[in-house]
Amino acid sequence: MFTEFFYILRKVGVPVSPTSFLRLQKALSKGLINSVDDFYTSARAILIKSERYFDLFDQVFAHHFKGVELTAPTGVDLAEAAKALLDAWLKDPQAIADALGIDEDSLSKLTPEELIDYFLERLKEQTEAHHGGSKWIGTGGTSPVGHSGYHPGGMRVGGRSMNKSAVKVAMDRRYRDYSQEGLLTRQHMGEALKRLRNMVPTGPKDQVNIDETIYQTMKNAGEIEIVFDRRLKDRLKVILAIDNGGWSMDPYIDVVQSLFDYSRSQFKDLKTYFFHNTIYDYVWEDPPRRSKPFQVDEFVRMDPETRFIIVGDASMAPYEIMATDGSIHIEERSGKPSVERLRLLADTFRHSAWLNPKLSVEWPYTRTINVVREVFPMFEISLDGLEKMVTHVMSRN
């Protein structure tokens, strides 16, 4: 039963496993499901394993049981985007006006409602005109709206389903907010990085060393002698510096994101910094690289045993790395070429590595990659490369 439903779910990209589908059949055959409502809740609980897919599930459910059309960007989505635009407008009218190429003054005369309408029009034009092109309503980039943009409504509230039919609930698409195109965590990445740990005995001596206790007790002619040890704890410090700027890194956002997600959950003592292309006087603690600058000189004061890992494609114009004042950001004028900064870091942290999302076969063709490779040992972000990187930063010398 409902095989077609199952396959539509798979087709739209919801990871549903046959096992869970069989389980749903079991629930059906046991007579646990007696209405469409029951089916909706049970199917969701059994088949869907992440709230990210709740929204898609709702859509498919409405489509399958009510014939609601499956569409990508709906009017509602546009309305939300328009709202986001309005909000951004209120914060910084100049920037929005620039981004849309319209006159700030003429917009400021409109009422909020008119403004929303105006934005809606613009957005519609744009979605029609730019399907998959270099859209300005996109993820990342300089666009003021989009996935990573700010959501004015806040987290939408699910509420109760008591007086509504399941189809209606599904049509409401209550879970839209959770569905923002998530990335799959890379299981392998975890496997490869698992060996990045440094177990050190710390804390009070509160763990009984049984073997030693028995041995000492024997030596003591049976008089009990309990031997305590310190606990082993992972004390590995990791600094992750991520290149999150510019177009050149865009194709790799996926893979870097999962690397970052994984490390954040894995390492107790992880600091993350962001930079664009290469490192000058500052790195940033916030991803937009605006509010929390961190002086590179400060790194010198950190524990030299920290594992310093840079993630970036190291691809840029040669002058950016070689010339004094090479930064493409006009406000970054340091008087030192970036390569010297990188050398400082490499000297400070003896366990350091550069992870490059580009395939290693492409490296020789980019000049700046070669420059960086002279400073940092470079590894590609692949199962193999990560493995090698771990071996390198964990080696004793």
Next chain:
Amino acid sequence: MHGAEQVTRFTGGTHYVLDEELAKIVNITMALEMPLLLKGEPGTGKTMLAYAIAESLKMPLIVLNVKSSMKLIDALYQYDTLTRLNDSRFGDSSRDVSKIEDYIKMGKIGQAFVSDERTVLLIDEIDKADTDFQDDMLDVLDQMEFDILEIDKTMRAQQRPVIIITSNAKKDLSDPFLGRCNFHHIAFPDPDLMREIVQVHFPDVSQELLDAAVNAFYRLREFKEMEKKPATRELINWIRALNADPDFRVKELTKGDIPFLGVLFKKSPDYALAQRYVSRSRL
């Protein structure tokens, strides 16, 4: 389906307001004998659900609080070598030193397995442990048995416990893990449901205070750029604080005054930000 299960249907606890959807999911999970994985914002009652199930089905509740350093074996059983060593030296206990079984103590999962009655096993904050722990544990819960190496004995569950697993994690758990659980995400309650929840906790709260507090609460949740928004737990504590303060008048709330902000916002940047918002809205 067993007759017993028909009777054990879950309808909500005395301190837990259950939405119908969740009740259905709990019931179907129990019928399918699968663990239920709950996710949701902290403070939306994931842990409370297990307590409510235990209470309403009159089953004993066993709580396993997962810690990051925890090994699976700790949750299953413990072999108490030291006591045995001690007994062999002094021999003043009733235990038989040559019988290792006397020195095996059951961990939380073990307890749920050996219990004669059906129990509710709450595995709280599973995301704290590493993935190996999670997968291995699910194996045990799937098979409903584990081996005690020291005495070469297999422990089987007498009664399949009702297993509730909670996770705060934003990231997903591993695929094999998810494959063996049913899943539900507890959405943040809407104001109506929230009123009900508050009333369950404070049966004699005045309508005036209830409305004012819930309104203020949802207004506070809308503040931008908060690291941790206040959740149900914070609201309950806040109302408790308001009730305890003899000088408090409901009018203050409607005027936009928010006493005890610290109960709602626990991170210092959030607190400072909230204070700024509040003082601005009062002007």
